[in-house]
Amino acid sequence: MGKVYYISKNVGLGLLVLGVSALATIIALSIAYDKEKAKNQGRPGDGAADSTSMPTPPATLFTPKEPWDRYRLPDSLVPVSYNVTLWPRLEPNADGLYIFTGHSAVVFKCVKETDLIIIHSNKLNLTNFHGHLAKLSGLDEVTAPTIQKSWLVVKTEFLVLQLRSRLAVGATYVLYIEFQGELADDLEGFYRSEYTEDGVKKVVATSQMQATYARKTFPCFDEPAMKAVFSVTIIHKRGTVALSNDAADGVIDGMPVKVTTFEPTERMSTYLLAFIVSDFVSIQSNQNNNLLIRIWARKKAIDDRQGDYALNVTGPILQFYERYYNATYPLSKSDQIALPDFNAGAMENWGLVTYRETALLYDPIVSSTGNKERVTTVIAHELAHMWFGNLVTLRWWNDLWLNEGFASYVEYLGADYAEPTWDMKDQIILYDMYKAFAVDALASSHPLSCREEEVNDPAQISEMFNTISYNKGAAVLRMLSEFLTEPVFARGLSVALKFSLPTVCPQAVENTPGIHIPHTVHDIMNRWTLQMGFPVVTIDTRTGSISQKHFLLDPDSVVDRPSQFNYTWFVPIKWMKTGVEQQQYWLLQKTGTIRVTLTTPLFLTCNNDWVLANTNVSGYFRVNYDLENWSRLLSLLNTNHKVIINRAQIIDDAFNLARAKIISTTLALTTTKYLSKEKDYIPWESVLRNLNYYILMFDRTEVYGALQAYLKKQIQPLFEHFRTITANWTRVPSGHTDQYNQINAIGIACSMGVRGCRELIRGWYRQWMETPNHNPIHPNLKSTVYCSAIAFGGTEEWDFAWMKFKNTTVASEASRLRAAMACTKTPWLLNRYLEYTLDPTKIRKQDATSTIQYIAQNVVGLPLAWNFIRARWSYIFQQYGKGSFSFSSLISGITKRFSTEFELQELKKFKEDNLHVGFGSATLALEQAIEKTTANIKWVTENKAQVLKWFTEASK
Template identity: 50%
Template sequence: MGKTCRVSTLCVLCVILALVSIATIVTLWTLALTDHGDVTAPWDSYRLSMDVIPEYYNITIWPRLSPDPNNGLYIFTGQSTVHFECVKETNLILIHSSQLSYTRQDNEHMANGAAALIIESTWLQPETQYLVINLKSKLRQGQKYQLYTEFTGELADDLSGFYRSEYEEDGLQKIVATSQMHPTYARKTFPCFDEPALKAIFHITLIHPPGTVALSNGMERDIANITIDGVSWTKTKFEPTKKMSTYLLAITVSDYTYINTTQKDPQIRIWARRKAIDLGQGNYALNVTGPILDFFQSYYNIAYPLTKSDQIALPDFYYGAMENWGLVTYRETNLLYDPKTSSSRNKEKTATIIAHELAHMWFGNLVTLRWWNEVWLNEGFASYVAYLGADHAEPTWNVRDLIVLDKIHKVFAVDALTSSHPLSSNEDSIVLPNQISEQFDVISYSKVQKLQHLTNFGLFSFFLQTYLNHFGYSNTVGNDLWHHLQMAVKDNNGSLPHSVDRIMSPWVLQMGFPVVTINTAIGKVSQKHFLLDADSNVTVKSPYKYAELQLLKCKYALTHCGMMVFGYWPTLILIQITSNKLFIPMYSFCRAQLLSTSLALRTTSYLSKETEYMPWQSALNNLDYYYLMLDRTDVYQPMQDYIRKQVTPLFLYFKNMTLDWSSVPVQHTDHFFKRMYFKILTQQCVNCNLFRIHPNLRSVVYCSAIAAGDEAEWEFGWLQFKIASVANEANKLMFALACTNNTELLNRYLSYTLNSTIIRKQDATSVITSVASNRAGQKLAWDFVRNHWEYMFTEYGVGSFSFASMITGVTARFSTPAELQEVYTH
């Protein structure tokens, strides 16, 4: 029997409400059709329509550093007023919001000439991460408005947005409320127009417990004690930021202390745990920050635009560091340096990472990419000039030479794969948050390194200066860069064989690089896309069609009957096939089946006479591939014996140089060299006194000791890891624990990564990768990742570096069809 509805006031009201709802939906869909030409509603698009443009935000955030007694969650509450201008008539406001709940959205407290904003309905669109606001009447073009919201979010331990980090000091558990807005997590902290082109000024206020310190991008301007519901709190207001993108906003509340410089313009402060500061672990960072900032102010010919430069070391941080304007955040291992326990590599890492982040204060923060399809505009240049800044701060290190090992060789390896990608992608192809995160890889960071070789050093600096001055506080695309480089060449009476756009467009828009074969006997030049896997199915066009034109003008005498060249123009690597001393890229030719393996391996015969770090490390990097492929075969031990034979003369060389190991080498790279050959030679050191081992050798000795020992040695190492008060020392021990050959211990160590109270989330993928690098642990790590895939992807798949390196690490030894099938079937 069907149901009937008696006509009543309630029934009529229901019908009216239904019709109103339908009319609203029809209106909004009509709006979608009109504005976008298809049937997709505006709130289903991942990109904002740009109908409204923000000018500034007034934001108050109140984190609770103890759990809510009702549900056990750490939370924060907030109030935000965003002032914006309508640039195109609309009755719909889309503002990014993710994992926030709202108690109020209106336009109360209107000021500064803002017009009335009458809201008809609002709802959250979780898939595209919007707060959707439907208005009763259209916003007028050219008119300014403001939107007020009150909201609540969780101060979770997920390392994104506004989150919490925990650490223990003097037996007390302490909480840090901190942030990671990059690239799309500002929307987890407050409703905002969360795209890099929508720059605005931010007025920030933080409410926090008395005795804690609050930090943000601007200097603290007003600190007052207040009472809320009978409880005392501290309220800190900050000076307004410069006009900037949402992803550069930073806020922290902590029990930290700091050291600072005496200079006032800008004020430089290093923040960290009190114990770390008391032990002097922030001193080196403070000492190099001033010289690095001075270098960039001179190099860019633009004064540092802020009143202060804060840098803070965090116990839990997903990335290595983040260039928030005025408040740079770091993993502890990347900012803190302890001369008693940290190695020369740790020191260099601190200097170069600080230089990288400070380079962003101009290249990335002052001038910002328009959209995430051109990440290299921010990261590539910062990666390059970071070495210049570090070289200025530590001129005796010759840091610039390490660009070849640290950047060029690494990007060659990735760009020679079919999984590589162009520097620039189509803007419409990068829209989802995970697609945005995937852009931050070695290609975007390192492929730009050799752009400077198009010009001389002075002209390159001049070009960057004009570019930054012209686009300050705004956004750019790649073509803007080429335009200014072309102008710089013209203004300085320089010349290039072609226009900058013609030269650089193929480099930016095509993935990979060529291998060019030259037969000088008959004058024939041919090229093809270089791929490590010669059998790869590639659909992309062969890159760099103009490369051979430059080769014909090459300054080298092409007198041999066979040559090969590969690399990023204009820095091409020349291989003389008939030469007795061949260069390291020969190994890549072998993997690509262009040359025989025996021919490449013959080049290692000269290593017994080599005493320079760069060729040795390059050779070992390339030989790693053969170790991975052969360490489960009978060839492995003879290979070990051969390399040990080649490195023995080097051991004797340094033994004499260092006065029978009683002193350390003078040259910076010799410190790395010493560690490198000890890694090859050291077999065991079970009963070593940890604090008598030189910091440069500890990671190698710790690993060897745990590998030679068993459960007792492993448990000792684990205890030292748990009580380590220096982040770099803990890091060395963390990696060494993966060196044991006891599979039960390795399985236990892997299981610890599932519990963030035992292994921090930021370190979990590193532990898994370290276990996989151990011959005894590779299969264990692979099975572990497969068995916990959903957890791994959910917890660590938010960014590209960490998760991608884990997948690469656990499959690095795969060399059989059966193992390949395992990857496909999983």
Template identity: 60%
Template sequence: MGKGFYISKPLGIVLFGLGAGAVLTIFALSVVYAQEKWKNEVNAIDGTRMVTTAAPHRTSAPSNEPWDKYRLPDALLPEYYNVTLWPRLVLDERGMYIFTGKSGVAFTCMKETNLILIHSNELNFTLTSEMHHAKLTGLGGTSAPAILKTWFQTQTQFMVIQLKGKLQVGKSYWLYTEFHGELSDDLGGFYRSEYTENGVKKVVATTQMQPTAARNAFPCFDEPSMKAIFHLTLLHPRGTVALSNGTESITIDNQEVLQTRFEPTQKMSTYLLAFVVSEFTNIRSPPEANILIRIWGRREAIETGQGDYALNVTFPILKYFENYYNTTYPLSKSDQIALPDFAAGAMENWGLVTYRELSLFYDPNVSSNEDKEWVVTVITHELAHMWFGNLVTMRWWNDLWLNEGFANYVSYLGADYAEPTWNIKDLMVLQQVQRAFEVDALVSSHPLSSQEDEVITPDQIDQLFDTITYSKGAAILRMLSEFLTESIFANGLHNYLHEYAYNNTVYTDLWKKLQEVNADSSIQLPASINEIMNRWILQMGFPVVTIDTRTGSITQQHFLIHPEAVVDKPSDYNYEWFVPITWMKSGSNMGQHWLLTKTASYEPMKTDTDWLLANLNVTGYYRVNYDPQNWERLLIQLNSDHKVGVSLSLKQFKTLSIKIINITLALRTTKYLYKEKEYIPWESAIRNLQYFFLMFDRTEVYGPLQTYLRGEVQPLFDHFKVITSNWTQKPPRYMDQYNQINAISMACKTGVKGCSELTRMWYRQWMKNPDTSPIPSNLKVTVYCNAIAAGGVEEWDFGWQMFKNSTIAAEAEKLLYGLSCTKEPWLLNRYLEYSIDPNLIRKQDITYAIVYIADNVIGQPLVWDFFRANWEYITKNFEDGPFFFGGLIKGITKKFSTEFELQQLQRFQEDFAASNFSFGMQAIEQAIEQTKANIKWISENKAQVMNWLIEQSD
């Protein structure tokens, strides 16, 4: 999972928009604004921090010496490690938290060499003998050459050991080191997390190794293909428990500390190693279960039942994947642990999965439906990795998309199995496919897979944990599964896992296994799977397929937010795809066709009277456009029988360029909403309407827009008022519980009478009795935001106090967002200052707090000034640079739509280019590209939108 998947619900709303609506999306991609529902980026699902969508670039080494290159040479291969670590959970005499360690690694010489390169970063080494930092001995009677000298290459993060003689091919050696490091709070490597229990500060020592931070904990060959077995021992204080990937073998009390030794791990990559020392407690599966499952966390959280839901769904999910992969779970236990401080959403460490508390804990008395859905989806994503990613691992990070895209895709299958009444699979288009479309329409997008030598440095690796990797990867694999059928796809996965277990692969190995299974089936493909899929993963972007129902002609074109934009990234396939087209005519006649060239014709596509709908359920990763007559027939169908229209997946009338579809056609598709009561179409509409709010909330268009949408949402608001008996009951249907959120949120946003009063009433009741909240769990985000926006300092201060007092992560997250909604500039400025004080807001949440404020029309200019004044301090002191910086740039600049703002952004780009930071330029370039798109879109559409809205009020 790693760093790419976590997105909080409010942040999803802020960054990617709210809900949905049939054809509105026809224009939204022209602005390419990532609009994602709460908690669906990641990642984490692998965890998602906000990340910049970045194309990896080649970095030349400063010299041709092996220690100046970022990749390990292939001369040595690790076999196993013996690692002993002792984290100190109290401050030392210098006021620091530290850990000490001893590590040995056995390795085999594959090519003759007099050089040992092993990764090491931010570690201080004890001189072991003869003034060297390491000791080398031979194994099995082999003599080891003496060490000539050792030094550290900081840029490439290597300990370099030069030998007086050469290592012998086929012989094994033992390299021993002693070291110490800081147990810092930077959320990476071996770090500390803190929390307060009964007024006492508690310290947790924990890890996040992905992608290149195992080297921060002990010297290691820190690349995915360098798999080995790990023997780990942890020293830890009495009263604490130690956990790792393997089962605890024995714990010894040596009077000073406890010593816990673990069973050897399976052969695995360094980035999957994990260990935790804490005072946490757990709940576990019953003894009769054949897999030991434990949910770990803070004592208060576990004892109040917040881990119960995770425990209840973990075993069924593991069994589902055993059946899906037709492969037994590879381990004897599954520990899952919730950490107070964790940058990603979760991390798939083999046998010890680490989570944000929000991603593992669920409290039925406080948490919402979305919180519960997030928990089951993240758990499913992480457990999917136990096979795909952990048992079989990518050879290098350029194939990260296969790991994360796959886990993202099957997380919906596993979650649907765990909660079959929720219809979670129906949300994948909204949460993953559309999200990928919006980023992949930028000229600054990048292919899913690249050459290994284009992803070299840690920064370049970090940048791959992005929307393309997670969401486009999931969308592409979903499309492959659809045209192969799920059974062929699953059988191919089984063969792949069976052949490559405990080894490393490249993506073509999977295509090979799928091809072998398909060869024995009746599925006829127009080319090999390798030929079909290479066009989708080796070139960026996606096509818009245009169908002319008058002639039957079908064409494809690379879709960009600027149709005239120049793509400077060459493609071996000339931005042409093999496109699987599914289609339906007037609700009955259905078919499938492969578009293999830029232009083709297909007789069944011709029609003069029937409407035709293509890309059913948006199973293909492409957009569809039609001739004007077919658009009109579809609109008539939508407005005359909207329920049939919805069942026909009219949500796929999505985001085509304004150069292709007129904006008024998109707006016309919203006119039926006043009679719509279902969640998917409303969610779809609101997602795309959000772009209107972003672009027009500072212009004269905003008033007419509010007036028009108020009329559309009023019936929905009234509907829920009735079926909930004046807001006193929960809607009985699961999807209605989601849509009630849309009804109240949109009603308050557009000024529906009674909405603001309703949210303020609930909030004021809570202020009178803080121990008992009358606010329905599903509605808390909306109520907090609107009540604080309508109130003043009293409401804000109460919300802040409740945020500080909250011991439930989901509740804290909602308040973090709600506090950003105030209309008082001085409160927003104070909140900004709070956001960079780690004593007030955890480092893991700084991005979200700042971006939430930036979504506020009043807060956005305040944030932009604050960020420009503080970006160097913020970036140096909080989280990992590329993730943190990219998320901030994207969130802060999403409203930019004037020439003045563009000039400010370009000046900031110049200042940033003059700095010493090696990341972030891609995020700024994307923001500039998006700002230009916003300016162009407003210039071409503002007058049309204004005139259309005025016409609706006549």
């Protein structure tokens, strides 16, 4: 077992180089970024309100007067250990409530003189001991002060004990508390999950502590830096099994209950605790140096072998990380469990990782290639945290990106090791970089790392679990790994895990053989972590000049957040000239000169010469060229497209540069003209994602007909290609990404009206309806076929899907059907479906907000979903808005199509009308929705006529 440390703010992440052995490394985040220095010196504009700070400050100013009025714990007490006993009841009491009871004893040390004990507690009924809510005693012959009074503070979620005298500095005390809580179905803290098996209702007691829900389970110092050792005891019903972070130390099978005690944990944060009581069963393996690996799930899921794949890939992924980190897995066992009700995708509880069923279970008959990939990547993400995040932990939530950005990057490495034929490392471009660009190009974006004081209450903490922390974090770390090289990057991580970070001395990476960078990694990474956004790099091949500028999707938007670096980045640029790779160029100022040799600036004198930058798409920036070079690249796409290795990037850059008015919209659209020759998945996916914006903006206008005709013309050769290589849809393409592109080909061909496609879809679905126990549709194609058949069909098709949804025991199948039912074009069916989202017996709470978003993605369903959430905002916010990580996507999902002045005014009125209710973790998403809608209005006004003309001519 290794020692445990949290990341000190002084070092942040910067790690680096063990100089003596030339271990020149900066741990990924080598953002050792002078954070404290920046705070002490102050940033430009400090002291003034920052309207774009992340998260958005509350509407009403709250000035704390007492220590318990603040959301952060005082620094006078430090927890040492907890002894926690919990007894969840899996049957309702006389009042119809599911409850749990328990008691806890926390040992803490006084490090600053104080007469107050402040500890987190939320929604717990505490036992009264002679007029007080806790008992206090001293250890090692220390006499504890008597408690004068005790009370609960609802706003800041504190239990406060006022003492008659002060605690002694250096002394250790024990705080004993008894409590009762509700085992509710709210997916927070210690909660219940329900499912039906063989006609019998089953109840699971399970947990989700991240980010601020441990306090709902037992009173605790609920901040990530407040690490302690936890000794857990679970009292539970006979016939059930209890699980926690560490291995069971003993089980007493008494009458009528069992008592399971667990070995003390490593020193860890409260948000990583997990407790589960269920009648689940497991499969196991001991291949990794006798490490016990178990997959837990419902008995039927295990019997149907839905856990086998997860078990098979967990061992190799753990082996990969042990080598990658150069550190053994820190615990004695690795449990992973699939839960019927779980709000997040998964949670990295140390030693007991919890998952949605769709993220852990794979049915070899029913599930698709995409389902298998999701299982692999989510497992790889969560297991990456076992070291980075759990062993070494962030101090406060403002630096969440260090946890999540890192895991989001290395999940691709772990998945690639487990499934080397999938080319997983390339997919980070689609799933992380492009997703981050879309948000980070807004004036309301925020830096990866913000100031501690910007993140206080639980809603602000939840708001940090966003695209910037996860996806931009992954993209920036990938860029760092590329210019350092992966081995150097990984060695830095190894150093971080083996030493207390404050004792590791960052050193100049320039001394590492083969690594040549113009500044310390610390200085380079500060530019990418302490200021929001990213640059567009413009190369003029006529002069060799190169420049950078802060890229904004709406060039007229105003950036209120100041930057100490004046929005200039140190940009590593890999580039080639006419197919020949050149030496990496570093752009360090606003402008520079790119050179072919040390003394010769770049000039393109031959008509056939061309330049391509960011060739491996590792740089977190967009690229623009002079028009002559754009013309050469477009010509090359049409004549020999495979020469351009980063076609997806060329397309994505062009479309977004056009939206930012840097190049013309027609130039961007011209990048798609070669598509009838394209067979690869990633370029096609890039095109479809960008054209989806055009569909969203124009599918309620006359432009859509011309767009549909053009896309039909371009997709038809791909549709025919897959018809041929699959022998008329009877075989599966051999390549992993080819299977994805087959899905694109069928889905777009059907929606654009390619001859024979809709008949094919209807035939498959009708055949299934006629033989309900035999589904003829290949798992890879189910999502597309279900959606298209329901869209082209009526009530009969919808009701059949609903029946199958209610009866399936495979979570991935239920997820597909749930999304597909939102595709119907029948308004009353959509309205009925919206009402179902309010009934947990029909749509699980974990799925309610995503189901509403699915309906809003349907052009017919958009106004229905918008009216629905406006009419029920207070209820929806109360149920999901105060801490749900996914809640913000509800606002962004519903407003994607908003592009008229009327919709903008409706959105602003919605904000105004609900200020008294609040928006919680969707606060920033609402501001960004207003910003995006404003930009959409301008873009549509300026581009509608020329887009209609272009599609009309190009479709001929």
